[in-house]
Amino acid sequence: MCPPKAAASVCLWASLFVGAAQDSPLRAAGAAQAAMPPRHRSLLGENCQGCHGPEKQKGNFRLDDLPLTITDVASAERWQKVLSAMNSGEMPPDDEKQPDAKAKTDFLDDLANTLVTARRQLSDQHGVIALRRLNRREYQNTIRVLLGVNLDVSELPSDTGGPHFDTVGANLFLTGNQFEQYESLAREALEQAFTAKMAGTSPRKHHVESETLNRIFLKKNKDGLDAMERANNWIKAVDDAVAQPGNASVVADLRQVAPSADALRYHWKKIPGAPSPMEFGFDKTAEVNPATVYLYRDFTEFVRYDQYYLSLPHLEQGAYLTDQTRVGGGNNIAAIQGLPIPPSFPPGEYVVRIRAAATEDAPAERKFLEFGLKGSRGGATPALSTHHITGTIEAPQIIEVPFSFRKENADRGHRNLFIRERGAADGRNDERVKTAHKQNGFGPKVALWIDWIEIEHLSNPEDLPPPGIRALEIPLDDKTTDVPPNQLRPAFANFVREAYRGGNVPQGTLERLTGIYNSRIESGTTHRTAVIHALASVLSSPQFLYCAEPDAAGRHRSLSDLELATRLSYFLLGEPPDSILRELAARGELRQAEVLSAQTDRLLNHARSGQFVRPFLSQWLLLDRLDLFQFSQKLYPQFDDSVKAAARQEVTETFAHLLRSNAPLSDLLRADYALVNALLARYYGLEGVAGDHFRKVALPPDSPRGGLLGMAAIMAMGSNGERTNPVERGAWVLRKLLNEPPPPAPANVPEIARLAGKPLTTRERLHAHQENPQCASCHRKIDPIGFGLENFDATGIWRTTDSYQPVSEGVEPDPLLKITWKIDSSSVFHKGPAFAGYFEMRDLIATKRRNFAKGFCSALIEYALGRPCGFSDEGLVESVVEHCEKKGFATREFLHALIQSKEFRSK
């Protein structure tokens, strides 16, 4: 549904963007020049031109005729050479006159930035959008929409990780290899879709009452008790023989080598009358080495643990989650092993339900349950999701988790779902068991209780079968041998239209498809296989793989309604246009501003709008960095996989909230609220949040949370998993929040090595950056911001002190070398105001709303249009930002304004 407010402002956009789209003077004026400020001539003159000037041209390099304004690749190259030589310290040579440090710093600062500007200008595509291939995730979504199959596409190139968004056509390559991968993926998808169609919609559900699992526990316990009794009986029997007066001299001799009672029994064979352990039901091993018998006597913790477990209430209706343990307790089986997916269940979309409760005395931090699919890594497999257990045994809750069962998991025999207490897979079970055992004599108490688990095959009532299959009104089974052309052709035609997102079926296509079909039938394949081969060729054709916007003349032109539908749908949902968009396009109505606006709202409110929010945000904010390194579980046990996933989700949930409620984008710079779920709220120390869904929570005034800087994920990215990385954080803030990106890390700057391993504070260490101009030219902007964020540790937790312990491999760290200091987060922005600490710095950054909006808008343009946002887009950026500024930077306005712009609506 479209909010009335949005529709009302449409006319304004129409005039603002559609009208203003011709090269307005504003745009022409907006284009920055890549020019070195003339004052730097003096540095070149005094320090360089003696060797690289009119008289001498050492190294065949001359500077006096180098233009200050860079307009072509050749002069950019020459300036690059200057920058590289000065950065590496090669020039000016050590024995020549050196420029003043400050002048050199400014020179390098300006030159690096001028070159960035020049590169951007020289690579400007002037609005030309290169033919765009579906990127990997769009391809996956498209197949899912078309055929209802969730393919594993990991063999395709990820299309991410480059300097641009994964939507930028120029960077989306296609190779012969890839073509073959598309072919085989298409066949696989069609196979699965046909199979699903044949299997029909019969409901499938598998339900396990977990109390049935307690029987195994009971048996283990009985066996354990029995063995303990037998062990003690044997020991007593041997001791009786030892006590026989007639054996006194034998025993005395044996005691020479085996003084203790336990050791003596090892020699039971030599003691007349001592029975074999085998007479007590132990095996041959025990006869040879009675240590086995002692095991049953000594390791009685498991018995106690089982007794504890079996004495728990509510075992007649359910079972408790226990650790699977080896050391000192537990019977080495978990009470609840998981849920095997029955062999008859095909790959597809499922829902898993778990009826669960927390015990009365379960501590708050243990009320989290992890769910997942046991893969090749067994018990250590990362969870798919984590759930807050708020139910009680009297009133349990039912957790519902959507679960996508992929073919490769079914094939690999990874059919076992697991549920476990959060942290059960952190590798510290033995430690926990030992500690608990010392305290209570039996082991860790249980915290979570499970009534039942079930898995149900989902059938999608509104959209079944999927459009690609619906289009085929021909038999899809293996028995049919041949289908006449008059049935085949319309089926193929319908399928092609669906696959081509409503586009025309090019002439000759159907002939070629029936040709492939016939040749397969002739060579003896089944009808079904022949159809699959024919349709796979549709799904590996360029019309399917590329979003083509034909125009042989190569002019800028308005998009057709259908092209607009496609662009809009891939932008906001990452999938092909649905029937509503296509019908509007067919009627020629989509191009109407108010219709387009209403559709924009509909897609932004769509259940799958996460397909825009997640890929856009993770690429824009570089969230992939979170996966670059392992977070030390020793230093940060609380920042486990579950919290990390929740922290990442906070970023996307917050943005989704801004979109949903049309709140100001600048809330990302500072807000008096945060979007958290129970797990994250606990991590942040926020009270009163229960459950798994993210909701808006008001923050206390002194909270460092609220806005991107207060998010654990953002701060954790600026670390290496152990220590904070103030440079990474500072550069990120400049790039993403202040829209003043520092130039890319320059090559060949000598690193400062002399401080390595010295016991210094972070500040002292980074201070070295100010010593030489090559470093200072960038770091004077970066480092102060990093200092302002030092109160967040490597996992985004607030701290007031930090320490450094020099370490060396294989050597015990020397505690005397360890230094600890109180964090000082005050600093001064380069050429800007001072701040006393994090809060002041955050508030200063929050005043730069316009900068932030411009950076966001440029990212949005690149993502939406599939081309880098160049200098020729300055006008578009400016007009969108200006429009949104008037609306208080309401987040949705950016989307509307961009979608209504001429650029979005033209090729």
Next chain:
Amino acid sequence: MNHSLNRRHFLRSSTALIALPFLGSLGFRRFASASSGGEQVPRPKRLIFLGFGWGVTQDSWHPKIEQAGMDYTLPAGLEPLARHRADFSVVQGLLNKYNSNGHYGSTFWLTGANEFGQAGQSFHNTVSADQVAGEHLGKGARYDSLVLDCGAAAAASGHGQGLSLSWDIRGKPISGPKNPVEAFHRLFAKDTTPLEQQKAMLAQRRSVLDNALENARDLQRTLSKTDNAKLDEYFQGIRDIENRLSRDEKWLGVPQPEAPLKEPKSELAGYEEIRLMYAIMAAALQTDSTRVLTYRQPVSTLLTSLDIRIDAHTMSHYLGKGPEYLEASEKRDKAQSALLAELLDQLKAIQEPDGSCLLDHTTVAFGSNIRTSHSLDNCPTLLAGRGAGIKMGANIVVPKDTPLCNAWLTLMQGSGVPVERHGDSTGVLKQLLA
């Protein structure tokens, strides 16, 4: 041996290699029943390029500059290669002058291209040396070249943009098997289909490609020039497959070679993964399945497998950091050298029909565009093997900032590839020649 004469001889015969009957004379015969012995044709030249992203520990990997020549002290980072000392050289002073991206260890390593060289494009690259070489050396083998990669691990391994070390003639990235299992299957998967059926399948394959081309032509007619330049990748992709099919057709009835090693398990990552990939590469040469190989090695997962918990990029900046970073970096060097040493062992152990060993006809280039952290000059370059007539056993110091492409040019010409220049090359490096 008269080097130039041999090369001419080889080049002349290589033109005839396209026709099948001659195949037997060039090494393929050892898989057929019996070798006739007394072969006069020189052994084909092979090239291997191994790229390791984030560079090396500069002070303990490179031999001392002042110790140029044969009498240099083997640095700690190369210590595991000591037993091969006579069979490799380190070249110092090389540079890809256009690369200014301190995170691109592989993007331009074999191309020497200027990322910003084309106005109106945000990224530009040119053909890589292996592809140039493969075009000439690979004709008699089943594959012109084999391009291997480490898949998802590449992203954090300092390689930069690309899908492998290799870039095609239009400067587009080339992809290939991304783990040992895929590589093994590409080389040694058994096709048990009867010959007639294989022929029929090839014909079917052709019809699918024809259909794809028709579809592309339908689209081509409607597109602008810029869009067609992009669609050209699709055409090229199809043409590449067609070329492969033509090659397959010639090889119909010739069974895939017996794999000299067992089918790998899929879970390997890092050290064991590289080791296995090397074994597969040796097997690929042994069976003459290809003569030119590239491998973009994992660094991030290598560290994990060595139980190093520091991420690879941070490690490459060990200079400003604590000793644990330096130790990690040195450990990485030693592991990479140890793996290379094993590969050289294998290449030495494989006998050629004329009694020589495979390494006598092979050159292994082992390096990265990144030296250490963001430094791109004196990029680490180790050349092993006698396939290209390169001087072995030496610490070869060339003038500072000599184009890296000069080394590639020297390698290629030495291996009989008739090229005059490559990338930004200015000429052959005489210092490299034996």
